[in-house]
Amino acid sequence: MNKILKKIINDTKTFANQGKVATYIPELSKMNKNISGIVTIDMNNNIYSAGDTDIKFTIQSMSNIVTLLLALMDHGEKVFDKVGKEPSGDPFNSLKRLTNKNTDKPYNPMINAGSITITSMIKADNKEERIARIINLIKDLTGNDNIEINMDVYNSELKTGDKNRSIAYFLKDKNIIECEVCDVLDTYFKQCSIEIDCFDLANIGATLANDGISTITNKRIIPSKYATIAKAFMFTCGMYDDSGEFAVEVGIPAKSGVSGGIFCAVPNKMGIGVLGPSLDEKGNSIVGIEMLKLLTKEKNLCIFN
Ligand code: GLU
Numbered sequence: 001m002n003k004i005l006k007k008i009i010n011d012t013k014t015f016a017n018q019g020k021v022a023t024y025i026p027e028l029s030k031m032n033k034n035i036s037g038i039v040t041i042d043m044n045n046n047i048y049s050a051g052d053t054d055i056k057f058t059i060q061s062m063s064n065i066v067t068l069l070l071a072l073m074d075h076g077e078k079v080f081d082k083v084g085k086e087p088s089g090d091p092f093n094s095l096k097r098l099t100n101k102n103t104d105k106p107y108n109p110m111i112n113a114g115s116i117t118i119t120s121m122i123k124a125d126n127k128e129e130r131i132a133r134i135i136n137l138i139k140d141l142t143g144n145d146n147i148e149i150n151m152d153v154y155n156s157e158l159k160t161g162d163k164n165r166s167i168a169y170f171l172k173d174k175n176i177i178e179c180e181v182c183d184v185l186d187t188y189f190k191q192c193s194i195e196i197d198c199f200d201l202a203n204i205g206a207t208l209a210n211d212g213i214s215t216i217t218n219k220r221i222i223p224s225k226y227a228t229i230a231k232a233f234m235f236t237c238g239m240y241d242d243s244g245e246f247a248v249e250v251g252i253p254a255k256s257g258v259s260g261g262i263f264c265a266v267p268n269k270m271g272i273g274v275l276g277p278s279l280d281e282k283g284n285s286i287v288g289i290e291m292l293k294l295l296t297k298e299k300n301l302c303i304f305n
Pocket of ligand 1: 059061062093112192256257258259283
């Protein structure tokens with residue numbers, strides 16, 4: 001498997017030239033667009049890797065799955081009173097549907113409006129407790145106790161996050177979020193700035209692929225039905241407004257973030273974490289998608305085969 005992964009890294013390197021790193025969060029523009037890494041973890045916790053797997057980067061909207069899981073564990077499926085289940089087909093930070101007076105809730109928990117709403121629903125007495133609960137669940141899902149926030153990225157998001165502020169104030173105006181806008185945004189910017197690596201991403205994927213049970217400790221982290229819901233959203237909405245294309249071309253549940261990471265949960269088979277900071281116009285890692293195309297073909301991972 002390590003040999004296969006090494007060949008995949010070599011065969012996809014040049015795709016980095018076709019995109020660019022995210023710049024709208026200035027700190028993210030410092031990433032080297034030519035690095036790439038891939039890690040897979042199977043259900044027996046066999047770990048395989050190739051490329052730049054020692055690089056740390058921020059989780060960005062891949063954290064939306066973690067916050068969705070927390071909100072589901074707090075409230076059950078009442079979560080969907082406030083957030084829908086449908087792909088939007090719009091860019092992740094679009095305000096378009098939110099400003100429409102007939103829209104009574106964000107389309108799904110993966111777009112920014114849905115994710116900010118989900119974050120507001122996580123039970124906590126204050127914002128410190130809320131982010132601590134998110135970090136603790138990431139520690140459990142990754143089996144990594146050294147999960148921290150990258151404060152440079154957090155400050156960069158704070159400085160440039162006006163689109164997210166607009167979204168949050170619309171949500172507040174429509175009574176979709178009930179707590180203080182500033183507090184919710186602080187948690188949202190912090191959750192996006194949590195640092196992880198490809199191993200952490202593969203571990204999150206492996207736990208979800210394994211029905212919510214950690215492949216490291218064999219302990220249940222997530223109730224089975226919520227692990228299933230998470231994988232469903234990854235499949236339908238995880239790759240921004242390219243989720244349909246990815247479903248047809250690759251065919252596995254995956255969630256992408258603008259740092260260039262993608263994690264995947266192939267049910268009962270494996271978790272995958274990839275990094276490639278060069279993004280396409282939708283916000284997905286170009287090299288990451290190419291790596292996943294080759295791996296899923298080689299290992300016959302498409303969930304419909
Ligand atoms: N922090 C980013 C934002 O709010 C996350 C975007 C993403 O990864 O989809 O714009």
